[in-house]
């Protein structure tokens with residue numbers, strides 16, 4: 001449900017203060033905005049911004065505080081000298097009702113024209129193989145019918161056959177907790193070879209198959225099927241991906257959170273990390289890194305649990321929630337975006353994109369949405385592979401990526417020009433591209449981790465139940481706002 005009509009019969013308790021707040025702030029030298037509001041929202045990603053918008057629409061005075069110097073969180077558009085690339089979320093699913101609604105309300109355009117993927121060259125253990133030759137290649141160390149599965153469909157293909165449910169909410173049901181074991185352990189119990197497990201690991205959007213709960217993968221798979229990914233023989237990315245129609249935000253993904261933030265009555269307080277939250281009586285006190293203290297009746301914590309782990313709560317949070325925060329796992333992602341200067345695939349006659357088990361993992365050569373010309377490349381590393389890149393500076397990373405690509409494929413030497421890149425694992429306020437459950441964690445705390453703790457309510461994609469990606473952020477922001485509205 002999306003509330004768009006005010007439902008409160010009485011005025012916000014601090015609404016009247018707003019008018020005088022700028023004067024008071026100026027007199028006291030406050031950094032920005034009033035120090036007392038109805039609700040403080042921590043985090044200016046989609047979850048926090050959606051919660052703030054809904055609470056404001058009901059007449060509450062809401063202050064969003066954001067640790068970094070920009071709004072949008074994991075929606076981040078990189079721009080460099082006329083070049084634009086999405087470094088975070090980009091695809092708006094056909095069923096993303098809340099995201100699409102927010103775009104319409106804020107007059108942010110959507111287009112179905114996005115860059116298209118191209119076919120892959122497989123490179124395993126330093127040897128290149130065409131997809132058509134994979135099943136019979138000596139490089140393919142998998143066994144039995146696994147040999148027929150291209151490495152980039154392997155994980156999906158294997159897990160698909162064992163998917164125990166179709167409904168998106170079934171993952172949390174008690175009968176499915178038996179799958180809350182490591183995905184690698186599940187694969188071994190089904191007789192999957194170690195070679196197949198190693199290859200399937202490359203495509204995981206999680207740390208590693210050893211460290212991710214199979215239930216976490218099944219949950220995402222059930223949701224992806226609703227969105228149209230029903231053919232396990234197609235990769236979920238690249239030229240062959242099949243899905244319900246996806247859209248992209250015109251001008252860049254960050255246009256949506258920027259518009260949502262601009263529509264709020266109180267400007268988002270940027271560069272204001274929350275470091276402590278104290279609850280006493282009917283008040284919540286929020287301590288910011290610069291020493292400012294905000295007082296409110298409620299708080300929405302819409303920061304990722306990876307970042308919440310550094311916030312002090314008084315009184316402490318309930319055990320299950322504290323466990324969920326301390327044990328929060330995020331999949332790292334490191335990306336490098338290049339402009340393609342030379343059609344290297346014409347020189348060697350091989351497919352333009354590369355799927356490999358080398359350190360760069362995947363290199364997507366993309367067709368321009370308008371011209372159809374292959375003119376850009378994203379090198380995309382996920383999970384533990386991405387973390388291994390993170391201790392080097394960007395210039396060194398780019399040098400190593402280019403060298404590795406040219407070593408594997410000599411025609412690529414001098415063919416790429418680096419434009420922008422990003423490491424989500426290195427962002428201290430996010431820590432990865434998405435939350436996943438380690439084995440046993442669904443059982444331990446998935447039901448409890450999103451429950452309100454006194455006047456503190458929680459939101460963010462890590463609390464997703466039915467949705468995923470951007471839509472789950474919107475969904476959980478909405479849920480937190482409704483919880484608060486029900487209390488007042």
Ligand SMILES: Cc1cc2nc3c(=O)[nH]c(=O)nc-3n(C[C@H](O)[C@H](O)[C@H](O)COP(=O)(O)OP(=O)(O)OC[C@H]3O[C@@H](n4cnc5c(N)ncnc54)[C@H](O)[C@@H]3O)c2cc1C
Pocket residue numbers: 042043044045046047048065066067068071072073074075087088089090091092093272273274275302303304307308311333424429430432433434459460461462468469470471473
């Ligand atoms: C590489 C990548 C690709 C993706 N692709 C897609 C896609 O194609 N489609 C899709 O639907 N989704 C995609 N996603 C996922 C989607 O972007 C996220 O699910 C969604 O944006 C998360 O929103 P959120 O509000 O929950 O969290 P975030 O966007 O992470 O927002 C949380 C905010 O909290 C702030 N914060 C943290 N700590 C504090 C603190 N102490 N004080 C104040 N503020 C704090 C952070 O700085 C951040 O701005 C992708 C994500 C990534 C990274």
